[in-house]
Amino acid sequence: MTEIISDIGEFGLIDRIHTLIREEGIETPGVTIGIGDDAAAIKHREGYELLVTCDCLVEGRHYLSDLLDPQALGRRAMTVNISDIGAMGGLPLYALVSLGLKADTPIADVESMYRGFLMELNPFKASIIGGNVTKTESVNFIDITLVGEAEQGKLMLRSSAEVGDAILVTGYPGQAVAGLQLLQRSDRPQDHKDHPLVQAYNTPKHRAREGHAVALSGHAKAMIDTSDGLLADLGHICEESGVGAELIKEQLPLSEALRQEAGQREFDPYDVVMSDSDDYELIFTCSPENVPDIRSVIASVSDVLISEIGRITQAAEKIQLILPDGNKRLVTPSGWDHFKT
């Protein structure tokens, strides 16, 4: 019979989690007190600023448990947070994991989820230093607080884009939402597990190493991750920096998988690239003359595609899409607005 949480209780579950973290996790320097006391304690390095972020995944809202196995879910939940640290120009160090779990959740699923967390943390020698588990009646949720560090004075903000800046983006935004739609349309979603769009949805990549390298180079001005979608997050940069932007439609990155899917199902793939999505790419701006330097800085840590997709303009222009015929279309950011129906 499958062992579930109510078989071993909260303290039993916590013991199992601690054992897993001890055996499969990594000890991060700087942790004075790890898991097991009222709070964790850390000593911090001179010359660095601490970064703190938290993000929450709720079952049924941010993931469908029958479409995402627990390990992939764990990776996703941690990736979302690592992405936020990376978008500030930092690297992750310490995680606190707060879980809301139904009493009939299999223990093995919780352990797989933690393995997913560690798969994302271990490469950075980052570790889980605290958290808690709470019983919920109806849906599971995962709330992670991630602490990272960035070199002092090297933080990448949303508010420092300037008119004339080039706008760059990593990877292929929009793939995750296309993958989710593919799964939701299918009668047999499991058959599409290896489809590149489904993989983009199931195990999205963060760009923390790229973000950190760009920050250290000093060549970029503003940076954000695409957690709300390309347009919505470019919108955040525009709002915080008091600028506008124009995007060149033909320069938006389009993966072969998305191009094919759009061809088969007859939709404009560029709408998907700009839409709300669950990808965690980076958007950043820099002086046009610094584009080659930034490309080579990123190439030294990663082979991710870098696309130059437009320019920062005056605020009054808002966000315009330049079409292949030279006409412009005003594109209003929407983003993930979870409460409006």
Add this chain to the structure above:
Amino acid sequence: MTEIISDIGEFGLIDRIHTLIREEGIETPGVTIGIGDDAAAIKHREGYELLVTCDCLVEGRHYLSDLLDPQALGRRAMTVNISDIGAMGGLPLYALVSLGLKADTPIADVESMYRGFLMELNPFKASIIGGNVTKTESVNFIDITLVGEAEQGKLMLRSSAEVGDAILVTGYPGQAVAGLQLLQRSDRPQDHKDHPLVQAYNTPKHRAREGHAVALSGHAKAMIDTSDGLLADLGHICEESGVGAELIKEQLPLSEALRQEAGQREFDPYDVVMSDSDDYELIFTCSPENVPDIRSVIASVSDVLISEIGRITQAAEKIQLILPDGNKRLVTPSGWDHFKT
């Protein structure tokens, strides 16, 4: 008509929260980047260790929304976390608030909840530096991560109690659970709002100032808060320190309100004092000769009652209760085990 979250959407709600925090919160020194970017950034003081803790309240599990108004709920959620920082010997600095909210939640309730957070943070010049809001279908939850600091080398752990230590406790553990039971029994819970036991449940006190003062004095050995209940948390100290304990029943602190309630309803009030509860008092141990010093250290910051309730013994003794007739009773810690039924 009552304005609810779905009227203004996620971004509208976030704007309202930011405005409230800006107008009614306090700026904590050390915050380089506050709310509004991908992550918050903080610079840390030399000579201090950072403490990090997180704790989650789930509607229906940790609170009943018809028995607790939103501001009291906000105070409770923050108090729970401040208590954890205090139990390590630290003081709170920065909070991240992650909310799961139903779309029909009134905006005014969310704002009241934030006022509750700030009522607890402002006296410490601590501030909210980040967080997120997520839509949930069925229940609201509040997950708070709190960052604090403690003087280097002055952390108070669970694991450093020694045989022969005196065991002390602040305040009156057990009052909160007695207050909750009183509310649950009543047909008209609102009529009991001012009852001292109900107040103990609705707005529990943390003892962070007391914990910090005790830590600085260097006189105490082990410390923990009573978030799982007096016996369960003493059990954590015993387990982590490899010791046992004996408690003297007549020395357990009993408030007049609990004594009266027990008299009317004919139960043994000491069972309630030792039981699972929602109080956030401190248990700590010290050499018997340091008890007077600790009493005067605490008296310099607070007039809370300090009771000496027993002694640390050899591990083999487990936890024994010494009855008025001199007999001993083995008392097994139970604590909040949310998943076992």
